[in-house]
Amino acid sequence: MPDPQAADALVIDIDGFEGPLDVLLTLSRTQKVDLRRISVLQLAEQYLEFVERARALRIELAADYLVMAAWLAYLKSRLLLPPDPQDPDGSAEDLAAHLAFQLERLQAMREAAARLMARPRKGLDFFERGAPEAIARARTTRYDATLYDLLRAYARLRTRDDFRPYAFDRRDIYPIEAALERLRARLGDTPDWTALVRFLPEGWRGGAPARKRSAVASTFAATLELAKQGQLELQQADTFAPLRVRPRP
Amino acid sequence: MSDEPGLFAVPPLAEQERMIEAMLFASAVPLSLDAMRARLPQGCDPAEALALLRRRYAGRGVTVVRVGDAWALRTAPDLGWLMHDQRVETRKLSRAATETLAIIAYHQPVTRAEIEEIRGVAVSRGTVDQLLELEWIRVGRRRMSPGRPVTYVVTEAFLDHFGLESARDLPGLAELRAAGLLDNRPPPGTGTDDDDAGDGTGQSELFEE
Amino acid sequence: MSDEPGLFAVPPLAEQERMIEAMLFASAVPLSLDAMRARLPQGCDPAEALALLRRRYAGRGVTVVRVGDAWALRTAPDLGWLMHDQRVETRKLSRAATETLAIIAYHQPVTRAEIEEIRGVAVSRGTVDQLLELEWIRVGRRRMSPGRPVTYVVTEAFLDHFGLESARDLPGLAELRAAGLLDNRPPPGTGTDDDDAGDGTGQSELFEE
Numbered sequence: 001m002p003d004p005q006a007a008d009a010l011v012i013d014i015d016g017f018e019g020p021l022d023v024l025l026t027l028s029r030t031q032k033v034d035l036r037r038i039s040v041l042q043l044a045e046q047y048l049e050f051v052e053r054a055r056a057l058r059i060e061l062a063a064d065y066l067v068m069a070a071w072l073a074y075l076k077s078r079l080l081l082p083p084d085p086q087d088p089d090g091s092a093e094d095l096a097a098h099l100a101f102q103l104e105r106l107q108a109m110r111e112a113a114a115r116l117m118a119r120p121r122k123g124l125d126f127f128e129r130g131a132p133e134a135i136a137r138a139r140t141t142r143y144d145a146t147l148y149d150l151l152r153a154y155a156r157l158r159t160r161d162d163f164r165p166y167a168f169d170r171r172d173i174y175p176i177e178a179a180l181e182r183l184r185a186r187l188g189d190t191p192d193w194t195a196l197v198r199f200l201p202e203g204w205r206g207g208a209p210a211r212k213r214s215a216v217a218s219t220f221a222a223t224l225e226l227a228k229q230g231q232l233e234l235q236q237a238d239t240f241a242p243l244r245v246r247p248r249p
Numbered sequence: 250m251s252d253e254p255g256l257f258a259v260p261p262l263a264e265q266e267r268m269i270e271a272m273l274f275a276s277a278v279p280l281s282l283d284a285m286r287a288r289l290p291q292g293c294d295p296a297e298a299l300a301l302l303r304r305r306y307a308g309r310g311v312t313v314v315r316v317g318d319a320w321a322l323r324t325a326p327d328l329g330w331l332m333h334d335q336r337v338e339t340r341k342l343s344r345a346a347t348e349t350l351a352i353i354a355y356h357q358p359v360t361r362a363e364i365e366e367i368r369g370v371a372v373s374r375g376t377v378d379q380l381l382e383l384e385w386i387r388v389g390r391r392r393m394s395p396g397r398p399v400t401y402v403v404t405e406a407f408l409d410h411f412g413l414e415s416a417r418d419l420p421g422l423a424e425l426r427a428a429g430l431l432d433n434r435p436p437p438g439t440g441t442d443d444d445d446a447g448d449g450t451g452q453s454e455l456f457e458e
Numbered sequence: 459m460s461d462e463p464g465l466f467a468v469p470p471l472a473e474q475e476r477m478i479e480a481m482l483f484a485s486a487v488p489l490s491l492d493a494m495r496a497r498l499p500q501g502c503d504p505a506e507a508l509a510l511l512r513r514r515y516a517g518r519g520v521t522v523v524r525v526g527d528a529w530a531l532r533t534a535p536d537l538g539w540l541m542h543d544q545r546v547e548t549r550k551l552s553r554a555a556t557e558t559l560a561i562i563a564y565h566q567p568v569t570r571a572e573i574e575e576i577r578g579v580a581v582s583r584g585t586v587d588q589l590l591e592l593e594w595i596r597v598g599r600r601r602m603s604p605g606r607p608v609t610y611v612v613t614e615a616f617l618d619h620f621g622l623e624s625a626r627d628l629p630g631l632a633e634l635r636a637a638g639l640l641d642n643r644p645p646p647g648t649g650t651d652d653d654d655a656g657d658g659t660g661q662s663e664l665f666e667e
Contacts, residue, residue: 275541399633
């Protein structure tokens with residue numbers, strides 16, 4: 001008896017859910033099995049039905065709910081088809097297993113949060129001394145500031161900055177045009193892979209970091225432009241590795 | 250001042266125990282062994298005196314508790330009901346905030362993207378800053394992955410508030426780890442996307458000795 | 459709440475002693491016998507339990523003292539030197555000092571002129587002196603620009619106080635915004651965020667050998 005009602009409640013209470021994973025976790029409870037033995041196919045069908053009902057009731061669903069629906073529809077079709085070992089997305093079973101893992105992990109974190117909040121807590125269940133005496137350095141006033149204060153102060157400053165009249169300081173800006181010109185002139189004498197930083201102009205390599213950043217950024221933009229024009233090649237061995245440049249052979 | 254012991258006489262252990270008792274009693278914040286040692290006369294061994302003190306307070310109305318690397322006196326948790334009128338009513342944390350806190354505690358150090366991956370939703374504004382304001386979390390080292398995101402870890406104040414000796418004592422941590430639920434498992438097929446390699450797996454490191 | 463003893467069972471005297479111990483410890487003010495009786499389960503005799511507690515603490519580092527008609531726990535007077543001249547008042551760091559400190563942390567090494575440019579007001583000598591005195595900042599290299607101005611950088615003590623592993627770990631503007639620490643009003647005329655504030659070191663390393 002209560003089943004159809006429960007499903008309806010699910011649709012109507014959409015605001016109470018914290019995202020598609022939360023919906024899936026709630027739906028998974030109707031299967032009444034351990035999350036490790038959940039039928040992902042059945043879960044996908046339940047979710048799709050949930051989305052359909054929401055649509056029928058003209059309830060606006062946020063984009064991430066629809067993205068999940070699309071993905072589950074895809075997963076469902078993969079689960080129903082014979083496996084294709086060539087598929088770059090991995091096997092449907094792996095995808096399903098990962099979803100089950102995500103649900104189990106979310107459930108585990110929920111339980112962990114509940115257990116954490118149920119612990120005896122300071123100021124509620126146990127107490128520190130009511131009249132503490134300060135212990136610190138001798139006879140100085142101790143100034144107190146927390147990381148939160150510091151971050152807020154900086155955030156406040158930078159927000160205010162946004163409202164200041166915009167003034168562009170060109171002194172420390174290296175124009176892309178200059179970088180292009182310099183790069184074109186030097187590319188011919190560059191035999192092989194050369195670090196991009198070598199192309200920075202004199203007087204821009206050290207000193208104020210902002211100045212160097214500007215030169216690096218403009219030179220990098222210029223290499224992109226020249227790469228697009230087919231005049232050079234760019235290479236980076238690894239994430240955060242130095243960028244290297246050579247003329248296109 | 251006149252009571253200060255002579256420069257060369259190390260006080261007997263029982264006396265050191267009294268001193269530690271007084272310091273822990275007086276201090277508003279947990280004290281590390283180093284902080285105690287700095288205050289004690291030269292030659293004192295706070296560790297030994299502390300062991301005595303802990304035994305003395307075992308089962309009392311006030312007990313010696315460990316908070317991270319430090320020690321504090323706190324009332325016994327079973328007597329909380331006596332101190333009703335002293336309860337500090339804290340703002341109730343939202344479900345999102347408690348879940349986020351638990352994820353940070355169990356997965357630390359953890360980035361915002363990882364929190365979002367676990368919860369399946371964007372971390373709303375006001376969640377992280379509330380936890381920062383409570384001083385239950387702080388920023389850890391930046392992750393050495395693209396974008397170098399900030400990571401979050403829990404603080405000593407968190408341990409103190411929840412009566413935990415260390416982050417290893419989080420309830421159910423070992424079981425969660427054994428079940429693989431604290432692993433940073435990338436979705437299949439995306440393999441190379443998620444090369445967080447080299448950043449350890451947070452809490453699980455605590456267990457590799 | 460479930461710990462509260464039944465209505466008719468009077469706890470044993472040793473338990474009453476524990477209860478009084480916890481109450482006296484947690485209370486910000488001395489407690490009279492009546493105040494204790496009011497909180498204890500019915501049928502308890504705080505006078506007798508208190509007598510036990512006083513005997514237990516006799517000669518310890520913490521003692522039970524009488525204050526008028528009430529009772530309190532205090533550190534033993536002969537151990538005052540441990541805490542002596544360490545009693546300090548805690549004051550909130552001024553806004554000017556907090557802002558200056560934040561700018562130094564985010565932009566180090568930074569000159570006074572640069573701090574003033576970011577804050578939009580002059581930085582008083584006292585502010586910088588205060589931060590120097592707190593040992594949260596120190597003088598860095600002189601800037602190789604006209605006048606060779608002194609720069610400021612943050613110290614180990616700063617990192618220690620704020621629970622940071624390095625100044626690079628401070629969240630950038632986008633991360634501050636995501637954490638809810640920054641109002642999300644878009645600056646007029648610009649669509650993009652100036653994100654590189656906190657991590658000067660970040661991307662430029664991309665290009666270094």
